[in-house]
Amino acid sequence: MTPSPLVEIQDITLGFGHRRVLSNISFDVPAGRIVSVIGPNGTGKTSLLRTVCGNLEPFKGKIVLKGKDIARQVRADLARQMAVVHQNLEPLPMQVQAYVLLGRLPFFKPFQFFETGKDRDLARHFMTVTGILDLADSAMDQISGGERQLAALARALTQEPEFLVLDEPTAHLDITHQARILDLISGLRDRLGLTVLMVIHDLNLAAEYSDFLVLLNKDKGQIHAMGTPEQILTRKNIQAVYHTPVRVNKNPQSGRPCVFIDRAGA
Amino acid sequence: MKANARSWGLFSLGLFVLLAFTAGLSLSVGSACIRFADIPGIIAAGPGSAEYGILLGIRLPRTLLGIAMGGALSLAGTLLQGMFKNPLVEPYTLGISGGASLGICINILFKLYAVIGIIAYPLSGFAGASLVIFLVYGLNRSTRHIRSNRMLLTGVMISYVASSLVMLLMALARADDLQTIVLWIMGSLDEPDMALIRMALMGSLAGLFLSYFFCFDLNALALGEEEAAGLGVNTARARKGIFFIASFLTGLSVSMAGVIMFVGLIVPHFMRLVTGPDHRILLLASYLAGAVFLLMCDVVARTVIAPLELPVGVITGIIGGVVFIWAISRKKEDL
Structure with missing residues (x-):
């Protein structure tokens, strides 16, 4: 059914x-x-x-x-x-980890300034499952298009x-x-x-x-x-x-x- | 730079210390040299001495105005570069300085200052800037979005029109008015009215405070309009807010200190190279570094051919341009 x-x-x-x-x-x-x-x-x-x-x-x-x-x-x-992964991702001078953590933005409370421990754990988890954890400190404009696609998916999944x-x-x-x-x-x-x-x-x-x-x-x-x-x-x-x-x-x-x-x- | 409270806190503290040092230098250096160590004693002794008059009547207002204007211009540049995702945008790109210049020219030519007093300068500048802000905004407002590229083009065109009108007025001006206009356009921190300076400082700090309501929106907008929307950002509202804060800061600085070029272009770039693109640290870092940079340039402008002084806008262009070319030539990646 x-x-x-x-x-x-x-x-x-x-x-x-x-x-x-x-x-x-x-x-x-x-x-x-x-x-x-x-x-x-x-x-x-x-x-x-x-x-x-x-x-x-x-x-x-x-x-x-x-x-x-x-x-x-x-x-x-x-x-x-709802989370979205777009087709053409711009190469940005932003660390992969920071990019993935942006997925927690919708969950920030008013006047919250830093990500919580849970936010960081989730980002790390989805970087691991998408296989990009070793790229966490690399810049988005220094990885391949495919790796950027994986980072975008990790970011979307971090939105839960x-x-x-x-x-x-x-x-x-x-x-x-x-x-x-x-x-x-x-x-x-x-x-x-x-x-x-x-x-x-x-x-x-x-x-x-x-x-x-x-x-x-x-x-x-x-x-x-x-x-x-x-x-x-x-x-x-x-x-x-x-x-x-x-x-x-x-x-x-x-x-x-x-x-x-x-x-x-x- | 690692995105955490400790590294950002240390970096901000470093910039605060640098700003304090530069402010001290700005208070000490000039045609009459006052030793930094003597400053507390001169203030404690109270009015009466020549040093006290120089320190509190001339150099303190100038230093405070330098902090306010340097911070405001640099912050406006950071906001606009972030919003337009364009590293060539600076506070004057949108024609706001052109509007302010036109307002000031009209004030000088029609001697409005003779009617309403010295406040006519900032008032006419701010009126001209405000007119351009609403013109640029009004012409580019659709039902849901601010059209970014059209806004940039409109701003550039308004800037050209305003510059042409300023040149027309200069052609019609008498020699003494012409000199006043030219000196004003080159930019200066020479403003003795403490009430106006307090207003400028408060306006500049209010801009910094308000900009932090948009720091996450700016981070998300770096990914593009639709990705930012997917992260929950109301992109239309964010763009409006960022535009008005940046315009207010630009209008404020142009009406108070004239056209000081390069601060809003170079300092945000330089800070982005150091801190990375996260606006949570970039906004504060740009503000503080902009204040440091303008104060340093003003010290140079006051000392290089002392007792005469150069327009600070000339020094910001020369020093800023050279340092910036050096910095980007050392960076391997594209900006």
């Missing part, structure tokens, strides 16, 4: 200026589940995530988090429930969110770190009931780690299909949206769908 939704995306239409990018987008993110938004480049996946985070005002529709419209919530309250929003969390990562990040996220979902909404380009990673997929259609600016990876990652759906011939097999170990480019069919 699908758990009750933690987040409801209700009839969202969004765009820039007079240009509509996505229209009438509605779906739920059930509590304790990983939902991935997939679709070709330029579909509006990141814009949709920005709307979910409250950073891009939709033309119409609303985002409801735990029964409350996020547009009516105070930023600090939202930050105590119920709802985690990830924009291309594996974009700059090698296969080891891709597996590490996604195993960590699915482990947190299993152990702590973390709810995750992510945008991801790699269809096989999406199939392997997501409970539900939302496939966006660039041509129509709407949802093409949504459901479990088995329901969504079919040859017909993928070819209709990506206009690329593919073959879909099953991962022999997990039974999840695996997508291959069909060069013979091109």
Whole structure:
């Protein structure tokens, strides 16, 4: 049985200026589940995530988090429930440790000036689980893009969110770190009931780690299909949206769908 | 620098000691040299001596004004560089100094000081600065956000317009008015009115106090607008608050001491190299270091061709520029 939704995306239409990018987008993110938004480049996946985070005002529709419209919530309250990892992280002249500790900012009490011992323990814990503890004293502008991505995830987890929003969390990562990040996220979902909404380009990673997929259609600016990876990652759906011939097999170990480019069919 | 109470406390204490030493130097040095050790005795002896008059009537006001203005300019630069995430922004970028200069020029040319007294200088400067602050803010205010880049461009353009108007007024001015305008524009800490100096010091310290309400917002804004929002920062409110504090500090300093260049650009940079980007220490460090730097420059300005003195703005530019180029040439990484 699908758990009750933690987040409801209700009839969202969004765009820039007079240009509509996505229209009438509605779906739920059930509590304790990983939902991935997939679709070709330029579909509006990141814009949709920005709307979910409250950073891009939709033309119409609303985002409801735990029964409350996020547009009516105070930023600090939202930050105590939801954390975001953005796609393009700026290299900053800031220590990794200080960057990760910024995740405790929403929990600072009025006139609190320093982080508490608990804040430092949490930051250290999530730097350990993301494998960046040895970079704690390095500057963010002196580590690789992938390491910055790991630091951003550690910072987001230090916020102790119920709802985690990830924009291309594996974009700059090698296969080891891709597996590490996604195993960590699915482990947190299993152990702590973390709810995750992510945008991801790699269809096989999406199939392997997501409970539900939302496939966006660039041509129509709407949802093409949504459901479990088995329901969504079919040859017909993928070819209709990506206009690329593919073959879909099953991962022999997990039974999840695996997508291959069909060069013979091109 | 390690982010903890101990290292920050020690560093701040060091800056306080340096400021006390510089203030002592500023009180001692001048055309009449007063030994530092004699200062308590002169004050204790009370009025009557020439030294007492020099110390409390001339040098103390100048020293206090140097602390207030150096701190204010440096703090304004730190706030604006943090808010705009742009290391080239300084307090005068937004055209506030241009507005203040225009106000002062109008005061001098139309002899407003003859009607309302010496307070006409800071008042007209502050009126000009305030006009620009509200113009820049009003032109760049959308429903939810302050548009940062547009604000910078508008400020730069207003600055050009104000400078052109100042030059126009200078072209129309009589020779004695022209000299007053030029000297004022070059900046000076020569202000004998203790009431005005108390006001400047209190305004400057109030700016420091208020800026601390935004220290965490500034840290978060360094990550970018959306990341800061994700950390619970009301970015629109934070930007407004930071803009008005920085503008107030700039307007205050320009109307009290004229245009003193480079303090608000160089000192925040230098302090960021030393303390790192955490605004919890950077704001206080910039304030104290700005005060030290301006006092040192003023001491140099008073002594280098004594008994004549140079405009302090000239010295801040020369010393600040050279020291800063030396400092960044030693740093391997990009700023």
